Amino acid sequence: MKKNYAFHILILSSLVLLSACQKEATNGNVTIFINYNVGGQELVTNDFRYTCAAGYTFEVTRLQYYLSNFTLRKDDGTEYFLDEVFYQELGTTDPSIPIPDVPPGTYTSLSFVYGLDADTNVDGGLPNTLTNINMEWPLSGDQGYHYMKFEGKYKLPGTGEEKAFNLHTGATGNNQNFIEITLPIDNGLKIDGNTMQLQLNYDLNEWLQNPNTWDFEVWGPMIMANQDAQLALKANGATAFSIEPMNP
Numbered sequence: 001m002k003k004n005y006a007f008h009i010l011i012l013s014s015l016v017l018l019s020a021c022q023k024e025a026t027n028g029n030v031t032i033f034i035n036y037n038v039g040g041q042e043l044v045t046n047d048f049r050y051t052c053a054a055g056y057t058f059e060v061t062r063l064q065y066y067l068s069n070f071t072l073r074k075d076d077g078t079e080y081f082l083d084e085v086f087y088q089e090l091g092t093t094d095p096s097i098p099i100p101d102v103p104p105g106t107y108t109s110l111s112f113v114y115g116l117d118a119d120t121n122v123d124g125g126l127p128n129t130l131t132n133i134n135m136e137w138p139l140s141g142d143q144g145y146h147y148m149k150f151e152g153k154y155k156l157p158g159t160g161e162e163k164a165f166n167l168h169t170g171a172t173g174n175n176q177n178f179i180e181i182t183l184p185i186d187n188g189l190k191i192d193g194n195t196m197q198l199q200l201n202y203d204l205n206e207w208l209q210n211p212n213t214w215d216f217e218v219w220g221p222m223i224m225a226n227q228d229a230q231l232a233l234k235a236n237g238a239t240a241f242s243i244e245p246m247n248p
Contacts, residue, residue, distance in 0.1 A: 025104035115147025
């Protein structure tokens with residue numbers, strides 16, 4: 001009996017010690033780095049090095065846009081939502097998105113809004129900074145802000161004449177044309193007191209080809225009040241992003 005009692009005490013002591021040594025899972029951080037490309041080629045501005053599906057050679061001169069409503073999601077449906085809007089401008093802003101204080105667990109998808117949701121995209125919906133003022137949508141009524149200003153030039157086949165394009169997206173009347181994007185995270189993103197990194201690949205060429213072949217000459221340079229044009233770009237923009245983990 002004494003031997004059995006001592007043995008039981010030893011087992012209990014070991015379990016208590018093991019339990020004390022096991023660290024509770026803690027919150028971590030995720031950083032998303034935006035990597036730009038054009039049809040798989042490096043993005044270089046002010047250079048006619050790209051050809052779109054409609055057959056035009058084109059260059060990129062400006063890209064400004066909002067990202068918002070970042071959500072990390074587990075397989076069981078548990079979500080972590082970041083209620084913050086991020087303004088991005090090519091060559092000016094830091095191309096990274098910090099998502100702090102993420103609860104522990106393994107996350108299998110990332111969702112976000114390209115642009116601004118209906119609650120935010122109203123006049124005065126964003127702080128009255130110079131950047132946000134410059135992104136205001138210049139249509140009459142409570143139309144909020146541009147989601148994106150993607151601008152450049154293209155050359156007409158044969159003549160080589162250069163013409164400007166302005167892919168400006170936003171709301172038209174009661175039509176909120178923001179894009180909700182959900183991307184799977186291969187092998188999951190495990191958070192436990194660590195900092196994980198994701199690369200968000202952004203292919204600008206997708207705005208011009210998938211599923212709609214965008215013809216600069218057909219749509220013209222001014223599309224802000226054209227809902228058909230906005231819907232075509234909304235469909236194309238949904239395929240512009242992919243993600244991949246950066247941590248080993």
